[in-house]
Amino acid sequence: MMAVPAPRPLFPEPAHRRRAPHLVIIAVALGLPLGGCSFDLGSWGSDDKPKPAATADKPAADTITPQDINSAKDHTTRAQVLARSGKLDEAQAEFEQALKADPYNIQALYGRALIHQGRGQHQQAIDDFTAASGLSPQKAEPLIGRATSYLALDNARQAATDLDEAVQADPNNVAAWSARGQTYERLGDKAKAAASYNRVLALRPNDGNARSGLARTGG
Known part of the structure; x- marks a missing residue:
């Protein structure tokens, strides 16, 4: 996994003034896989995952x-290997093939979302994180990912809502608690931050970012 940077305020200035490095800092602090870490969600995407109702632009689940499910899994596995090797164009193509075969493949949705996010395509990332979260609402990772993109779009309030759910x-x-602290700090809510x-410190006592944040918020 990526190394966490030295303690520092995560939001020292408005995101629109330096959005690209700002997003990278957020992603590193959250442990999100931008740039070749794991795109694999482990047990996600099992065959018994819930299928949402069909819509005009999506096939019915029984089709x-x-x-198709096995083909999607194969494409997703290849995509994850490619992504970890930094071959993001090829990885995205494999995720696309996976989702053509099975639009409800959660790992493919999540992996494609991370690629969109890493490229600054935040609305596309939000759409894919939303779909992944809808398929597995008990998982925190898509909510954290979506919150990161909301922060990059200067929508800290929506990010906070996602992190509350996460x-x-x-x-x-x-990662969810750390991001929640940073987001509420940005919103000026020192108590929640x-x-x-x-x-975070209860779960990871040596977390320097949390200690620094706590000092800033007077906790």
């Missing part, structure tokens, strides 16, 4: 065959 879905997720940083 997806077992062969810590409810996974109360022991350090400090509470989040305290939770």
Whole structure:
């Protein structure tokens, strides 16, 4: 995984003034895989995942065959390997093929979202994170990812909403609590920010970013 940078304020100036490096800092602090870390969600995307109702632009779930599901898994596995090797164009093409075969493949949605996010295509990333979260609402990772893109679009309020959901879905997720602290700090809510940083330190006592955040928020 990426190394966490030395403690520093995550939001020292408005995002529109230096958006690209700002997003990278956010991603590193959250442990999000921009630039070749794991795109694999482990047990996500099992065959018994819930299928949403069909819409005009998506096929009915019962039109997806077992062969389609297996094909999507193969494309997704190849895409993950390519992504970890930094071959993002080829990885995205494989994720696209996976989603053509099975539009409900959560790993492919999440992986494509990370590629969009790394390229600064935040609305596309939000769309894919939203779809992945809808398919597996108990998972924190798509919510954290979507919050990161909302922050890059200067929508800290929506990011906070996602991170509130993320810590409810996974109360022991350090990345979610850390991002929540940073987001509420940006919004000027020092009490919620400090509470989040305290939770990070309860889970990871040597977290320098959380200690620095706690000092800034008076927690």
